[in-house]
Amino acid sequence: MAVEVVYRSSRDPEQLFMDKAEADRHDKMLELAETLGEVLQRAVPSLDEKTAEEVSLFMAQHRDAFSKAFKNNPDALSEVFTNNNK
Amino acid sequence: MAVEVVYRSSRDPEQLFMDKAEADRHDKMLELAETLGEVLQRAVPSLDEKTAEEVSLFMAQHRDAFSKAFKNNPDALSEVFTNNNK
Numbered sequence: 001m002a003v004e005v006v007y008r009s010s011r012d013p014e015q016l017f018m019d020k021a022e023a024d025r026h027d028k029m030l031e032l033a034e035t036l037g038e039v040l041q042r043a044v045p046s047l048d049e050k051t052a053e054e055v056s057l058f059m060a061q062h063r064d065a066f067s068k069a070f071k072n073n074p075d076a077l078s079e080v081f082t083n084n085n086k
Numbered sequence: 087m088a089v090e091v092v093y094r095s096s097r098d099p100e101q102l103f104m105d106k107a108e109a110d111r112h113d114k115m116l117e118l119a120e121t122l123g124e125v126l127q128r129a130v131p132s133l134d135e136k137t138a139e140e141v142s143l144f145m146a147q148h149r150d151a152f153s154k155a156f157k158n159n160p161d162a163l164s165e166v167f168t169n170n171n172k
Binding site for chain 1: 117118120121122125126128129130132133136137140141144145149150152153155156157160161163166167
């Protein structure tokens, strides 16, 4: 037995990480999802809270592909259904 | 009276532009919105088609802000409600 350091995001206390960089990525992903959810619900009143959360979390989990798509390459989104960790 | 050149995107034939670059931007915006709509509906089954379209069009109309948000700066989204042409 030994004491060990684990890391977590205060936005999702149940998810523990052994690696600080991974915890940090998770926290940043959740921060993006939160902001997206707020903006989309404000912009589209017919979007209910639960669906807004799902949409936002999905996009934040695939932030690299969405970043490329918004920059100049919508086709980058084809990768989101073949690579779930991007 | 004179004949003049106008431009339009085949995705939205009713919207005419005097400037080709503007028509091109409009076409690219609609292309992005279309792709986003397809991806989000596939990823989030509870998202109905009309709402998916609204969400996607909104994001495509503000692609610069969303591009920054997905890259590394969620706060960039604060500008979407103060500047409607970004």
